[in-house]
Amino acid sequence: MTNKDVAETLTRVGQLLEIRGENPFKARAYYAAARVVEQLGEDISKVVADGELGELPGFGEALTEKVTELVTTGHMSYMDEVMEGLPPGILSLLDIGGVGPKKIKLFYDELGIGTITQLEQAAKDGRLAELPGMGEKSQAAILESIRQYHSHQGRWLLSQALALGEKVLAAVEGVDGSIRASLAGSLRRRRETVGDIDILVSTRSGPKVVEAFTSLDGVERVLASGDTKGSAVFAPGIQVDLRVVEEASYAAAQHYFTGSVEHNVRMRREAIQRGWKLNEYGLFDGDRRLDAESEEELYKHFGMDLIPPELRENTGEVEAASAHRLPSLIEAEKIKGLVHIHTDWTDGKLALEQVAHEVKERGYTYFVLADHSRAVTVANGLDQERVRRQWKEAERVEKKLSGLRIFRSIEVDIKGDGTIDFPDELLAGFDCCIAAVHSGFASSKEKMTSRIIAGIENPYIDILAHPSGRLLLEREPYAVDMAAVLKACAENAVAVEINSHPLRLDLDWRYVRMAKEMGVEFVVSLDAHDEEDFGALDYGIWTARKGWLEKEDVLNCLSARDFAGWLAKRRPQSPK
Numbered sequence: 001m002t003n004k005d006v007a008e009t010l011t012r013v014g015q016l017l018e019i020r021g022e023n024p025f026k027a028r029a030y031y032a033a034a035r036v037v038e039q040l041g042e043d044i045s046k047v048v049a050d051g052e053l054g055e056l057p058g059f060g061e062a063l064t065e066k067v068t069e070l071v072t073t074g075h076m077s078y079m080d081e082v083m084e085g086l087p088p089g090i091l092s093l094l095d096i097g098g099v100g101p102k103k104i105k106l107f108y109d110e111l112g113i114g115t116i117t118q119l120e121q122a123a124k125d126g127r128l129a130e131l132p133g134m135g136e137k138s139q140a141a142i143l144e145s146i147r148q149y150h151s152h153q154g155r156w157l158l159s160q161a162l163a164l165g166e167k168v169l170a171a172v173e174g175v176d177g178s179i180r181a182s183l184a185g186s187l188r189r190r191r192e193t194v195g196d197i198d199i200l201v202s203t204r205s206g207p208k209v210v211e212a213f214t215s216l217d218g219v220e221r222v223l224a225s226g227d228t229k230g231s232a233v234f235a236p237g238i239q240v241d242l243r244v245v246e247e248a249s250y251a252a253a254q255h256y257f258t259g260s261v262e263h264n265v266r267m268r269r270e271a272i273q274r275g276w277k278l279n280e281y282g283l284f285d286g287d288r289r290l291d292a293e294s295e296e297e298l299y300k301h302f303g304m305d306l307i308p309p310e311l312r313e314n315t316g317e318v319e320a321a322s323a324h325r326l327p328s329l330i331e332a333e334k335i336k337g338l339v340h341i342h343t344d345w346t347d348g349k350l351a352l353e354q355v356a357h358e359v360k361e362r363g364y365t366y367f368v369l370a371d372h373s374r375a376v377t378v379a380n381g382l383d384q385e386r387v388r389r390q391w392k393e394a395e396r397v398e399k400k401l402s403g404l405r406i407f408r409s410i411e412v413d414i415k416g417d418g419t420i421d422f423p424d425e426l427l428a429g430f431d432c433c434i435a436a437v438h439s440g441f442a443s444s445k446e447k448m449t450s451r452i453i454a455g456i457e458n459p460y461i462d463i464l465a466h467p468s469g470r471l472l473l474e475r476e477p478y479a480v481d482m483a484a485v486l487k488a489c490a491e492n493a494v495a496v497e498i499n500s501h502p503l504r505l506d507l508d509w510r511y512v513r514m515a516k517e518m519g520v521e522f523v524v525s526l527d528a529h530d531e532e533d534f535g536a537l538d539y540g541i542w543t544a545r546k547g548w549l550e551k552e553d554v555l556n557c558l559s560a561r562d563f564a565g566w567l568a569k570r571r572p573q574s575p576k
């Protein structure tokens with residue numbers, strides 16, 4: 001722990017105390033202590049070791065004890081206390097210019113805002129302006145800060161970019177003279193975030209298509225406009241690059257601009273080894289073009305199978321394609337049941353019966369209900385009594401909508417000490433138990449790892465949800481030894497969730513691949529709270545595909561009966 005780390009933690013505590021509306025003197029004491037530590041001439045761990053912490057200005061008994069714990073264990077339990085009941089990502093709001101703890105308190109108390117996305121939505125809906133001490137002007141200023149925050153980070157959620165990318169693609173395809181067009185770059189490879197949007201088009205008239213592109217609705221600024229390339233910034237600040245190629249170059253250009261750079265470098269080497277040249281214009285043997293109408297034909301020249309864009313990250317896909325051993329990647333149509341669904345019994349928007357209709361209309365044969373348990377008080381978590389009432393309701397709905405099976409499940413909390421916030425007797429009554437961490441994100445890596453593993457080892461836990469806790473572009477994953485967690489999942493036959501929520505995509509695809517190699521099983525889940533969340537399954541599927549998963553790796557590709565069988569097989573006998 002460096003002095004800077006300790007100072008940061010102390011500052012965070014001060015900010016949280018302000019957000020909680022505690023006595024301002026308390027917060028100020030932490031800010032003052034942070035400054036003292038920051039300006040300290042020596043290493044804080046030495047001061048602690050020498051027993052001299054209490055001599056620093058402003059360091060009373062309580063503060064000395066807390067900082068000693070922090071420096072010696074890497075964790076301050078008091079942090080959990082001040083985070084208690086607050087949304088874990090709430091401090092990320094401080095990254096928005098002009099938003100301090102007092103404003104956060106106001107936004108949270110009045111509108112329940114706990115993330116940047118929620119803040120952005122409230123500003124767009126005009127709800128911020130109505131708050132005391134706010135107004136149209138302050139609201140506009142916050143929107144502008146959010147915009148700057150996004151452009152400063154320079155990356156966008158896949159979901160944001162895809163919505164815009166598909167709109168622009170359709171517009172480009174519609175231009176007179178366009179032959180065919182495609183998304184490219186990280187967007188086509190379905191990376192979890194993208195820097196800019198790349199679109200490729202072949203056409204009989206370059207200038208015409210570029211001109212149509214740069215005058216599309218939503219263009220804020222044109223960066224480049226020529227015969228073969230257009231580049232523009234679209235609202236809300238996303239850059240779109242358009243390349244125009246001749247039809248004969250289309251397949252090679254599509255391959256080149258899809259990337260990744262690493263995959264391209266690798267493929268160019270394969271070409272050189274064969275005495276060829278590969279670039280965005282084509283594949284050449286001397287001056288002769290090796291024709292390829294499609295990427296499939298391009299790869300065929302190399303004796304390789306078509307590599308799906310999601311796999312083009314140079315992590316072994318070229319070798320696999322040469323050996324005709326590419327995985328047969330999972331597809332969304334293979335999913336039979338929807339997992340991890342919240343209802344209005346806790347923080348979901350839809351009633352249980354509405355959820356059931358939604359699931360059925362979308363053609364699935366079962367769903368796994370997963371409201372929050374009592375520990376997540378912000379979400380109105382269920383207690384024993386309400387759990388039993390919800391089971392009755394599930395039974396009623398199941399009878400009413402024949403052909404749809406409802407698995408009685410719950411999203412329980414792995415508490416700070418690794419125990420589950422429901423007793424085993426109650427867990428035993430569920431069809432399926434999903435566990436996750438919801439607090440104490442600032443814990444040390446060791447503590448978080450052993451906490452999660454303890455949760456996994458509880459014999460009633462079937463699925464580990466959002467294993468890293470990340471919120472893309474908003475909140476970093478908590479510190480955890482993910483390899484150790486995944487190993488524990490493999491050993492205890494606990495399935496790992498791939499959460500399809502575009503803000504999460506958790507487990508990360510890089511770890512999906514690792515977990516699969518360890519023998520872990522998966523569910524591709526929704527974490528649905530709202531009607532629109534039911535449309536997000538593709539995001540989880542893309543994440544699974546980037547992790548090389550096949551339908552056999554994913555438990556909710558099983559029929560309702562076989563899924564029930566999987567659960568029953570791993571269920572311990574109920575305690576007497």
Ligand code: DGT
Nearest residue numbers: 185186194195196198256257258259260261264265
């Ligand atoms: P991004 O936008 O940062 O999320 O990532 P990409 O992969 O979309 O990168 P971008 O937009 O800079 O370029 C699009 C594709 O163009 C990239 O995936 C591969 C190709 N490309 C760009 N620069 C190079 C390069 O220097 N060498 C090679 N071989 N390919 C490149």
Ligand code: CA
Nearest residue numbers: 185186196197
């Ligand atoms: Ca790009």
Ligand code: CA
Nearest residue numbers: 196197198241
């Ligand atoms: Ca680009």
